[in-house]
Amino acid sequence: xxxxGSVNEGIQVECSETSAVLRSISVEVDEGRVGKAFDRAYGxxxxxxxxxxxxxxxxxxxxxxxxxxASLPDQVERVLVSETLAAAIESADVKPVSEPDIDAERPEPxxxxxxTAHVEVKPEIDLPDLAQxxxxxxxxxxxxxxxxxxxxxxxxxxxxxVEEPEDVEASEGHSLTLNFVGxxxxxxxEGGSADGAELELGSGTMIPGFEEQLMGAKAGENxxxxxxxxxxxxxxxxxxKQAVFDCEVVAVRRKELPELDDELAKDLGEYxxxxxxxxxVRADLEKTRETEAARALDRSLMESLVGLCEFEVPPGVVQxxxxxxxxxxxxxxxxxxxxxxLHEQLQRMQEDxxxxxxxxxREMLLIDAVANEQGLEASQExxxxxxxxxxxxxxxxxxxxxAMAEAQGWLPAIEQEVRERKVYAYLAERATLVDVPxxxxxxx
Numbered sequence: 001x002x003x004x005g006s007v008n009e010g011i012q013v014e015c016s017e018t019s020a021v022l023r024s025i026s027v028e029v030d031e032g033r034v035g036k037a038f039d040r041a042y043g044x045x046x047x048x049x050x051x052x053x054x055x056x057x058x059x060x061x062x063x064x065x066x067x068x069x070a071s072l073p074d075q076v077e078r079v080l081v082s083e084t085l086a087a088a089i090e091s092a093d094v095k096p097v098s099e100p101d102i103d104a105e106r107p108e109p110x111x112x113x114x115x116t117a118h119v120e121v122k123p124e125i126d127l128p129d130l131a132q133x134x135x136x137x138x139x140x141x142x143x144x145x146x147x148x149x150x151x152x153x154x155x156x157x158x159x160x161x162v163e164e165p166e167d168v169e170a171s172e173g174h175s176l177t178l179n180f181v182g183x184x185x186x187x188x189x190e191g192g193s194a195d196g197a198e199l200e201l202g203s204g205t206m207i208p209g210f211e212e213q214l215m216g217a218k219a220g221e222n223x224x225x226x227x228x229x230x231x232x233x234x235x236x237x238x239x240x241k242q243a244v245f246d247c248e249v250v251a252v253r254r255k256e257l258p259e260l261d262d263e264l265a266k267d268l269g270e271y272x273x274x275x276x277x278x279x280x281v282r283a284d285l286e287k288t289r290e291t292e293a294a295r296a297l298d299r300s301l302m303e304s305l306v307g308l309c310e311f312e313v314p315p316g317v318v319q320x321x322x323x324x325x326x327x328x329x330x331x332x333x334x335x336x337x338x339x340x341x342l343h344e345q346l347q348r349m350q351e352d353x354x355x356x357x358x359x360x361x362r363e364m365l366l367i368d369a370v371a372n373e374q375g376l377e378a379s380q381e382x383x384x385x386x387x388x389x390x391x392x393x394x395x396x397x398x399x400x401x402x403a404m405a406e407a408q409g410w411l412p413a414i415e416q417e418v419r420e421r422k423v424y425a426y427l428a429e430r431a432t433l434v435d436v437p438x439x440x441x442x443x444x
Contacts, residue, residue, distance in 0.1 A: 011027055011087065013025060013028075013088045014026045019312060020123045021120055021121055021122070021123050021313070021314040022119070022120055023118075023121055024117070025089065025118075026116050027084060027085075027114065028113070028114050029113040029114075030112055031112050034109065035109055037083075038076055040079075041072055041076050045064055045072070046064060049067075051067065073108065077113070080113055080115075081104065081115060085100065092119075094121060095121060096121065097314055097316070098317050098319075100119045102116070102118075103115060103116045120315070121314070122314070122368070123311040123312050125309060125369040127370065128308045128309065130426075130431060131430055131431070131432060133301055133305050133427060133430070133432070134300070134301075134432050134434065135297050135300050135428060135433045136297065136300040137293060137300075137435050138293040138296050138297070138435075138437070139436065140438075142282055142286050142289060151277065155257055156257065158257075158264065158267065159257055160255075164219070164254055166218060166219045168218065168252055169215075169217065170216060170218070170252045171216070172202035173200070173201065174200070174253065174254055175199070175252075175253045176200075176201065176214060176217070176249055176250075176251070177198060177251040178194070178196075178198075179196065179197070179250060180194060180197065181193045182244070183245075184238075184242065184243050191235075208230070219249055219250065220250075221248075221249045222248050222249070223249070224246055226242070227242075227243055228242050229241050297433075306362055311365070313358055313361050318354065321358075325356070326346050326353070329342075330346060367423045370426065371422070371423050374426060376422045376423055376426060377419060378422070382422075384398075386414050386417065387401050387402055387414065
């Protein structure tokens with residue numbers, strides 16, 4: 001279908017539907033406006049052109065055309081497109097979702113200038129009866145053994161290291177304080193020496209043979225360890241090399257777990273007794289499971305809705321989403337992994353990450369479609385409540401969180417998150433939900 005029309009300042013516009021997500025906007029700029037664009041360009045050029053035999057600002061137009069005539073049309077093209085594109089898009093009643101691609105003729109004085117803007121738009125989505133959407137809601141269960149295991153982990157975090165008497169021989173689980181010097185072929189090597197190093201025997205943190213040769217050592221004892229670096233240790237100068245470490249065992253310590261009593265409960269939080277501790281741990285585990293169950297339900301609702309809707313996805317938006325995913329990965333791992341490894345990961349995402357990007361775009365379009373159909377928007381109060389929630393989660397005040405959000409441009413993302421929450425809540429109210437055991441819940 002084509003639409004024709006005109007807008008002010010000498011342009012004609014026609015819009016045609018190339019596909020469900022692509023519009024072609026043909027623009028013709030009349031020769032009068034083209035001529036004025038060339039006049040302005042040559043006028044600006046005359047101010048700065050330096051041509052032998054002519055004073056600055058006095059170079060004739062004919063001379064400028066002879067010298068710069070081959071390159072100036074490119075500049076005029078950019079100016080004309082920049083000046084007319086927004087008006088053309090408005091005239092065509094099109095709402096772009098990505099940067100338009102421009103195919104343009106070469107402008108010439110005395111002739112109309114024509115170009116075509118290829119504009120991506122949102123697809124029209126026919127939403128199904130939402131009762132057809134199916135959601136899987138995991139049943140939240142917390143067993144007594146899970147509560148006890150979590151409390152045991154909390155006890156272990158309160159473990160103290162108690163120094164053993166001098167006659168106690170070190171064994172697996174003991175923590176040793178060591179001073180050591182490493183040599184290869186009699187020469188001290190970089191990174192092979194330390195004072196006050198802490199080592200738990202049996203942890204496997206040192207190269208093979210190192211910990212084993214310290215079994216049975218006592219505080220104050222000196223031992224010489226003969227070890228071999230693995231062939232693929234990761235440092236070329238050490239790969240496969242024989243080394244000798246002169247070790248001084250400064251101290252031998254054992255782990256001492258605190259008793260599970262009311263005093264420990266008080267140390268672990270705002271609890272007055274072991275019973276309160278258990279109740280608090282159970283409540284925390286249930287809250288975590290509820291959050292996980294809600295996310296799993298949301299995922300299943302969206303998977304079901306996606307399966308019920310067929311529509312084309314704008315490729316430019318998918319590309320933008322892929323670039324955003326790559327940028328996020330770069331920010332997350334830059335400086336934390338070797339640059340060549342990060343480059344390989346980004347290259348792999350560039351090649352293989354498009355399906356994930358397309359899936360995310362498809363989901364965002366569906367969320368937008370449901371929100372628009374039902375008038376679901378984030379109110380100021382709801383956005384403020386989310387800011388309070390974020391501030392509490394990071395242990396800061398809401399004013400600081402708001403200032404940070406404004407400075408870093410988070411506020412639109414916060415509004416979008418609130419809007420998405422409302423969409424998922426709306427879907428859950430109207431979908432067919434099935435309770436499933438936790439073991440049947442797919443991982444995120």
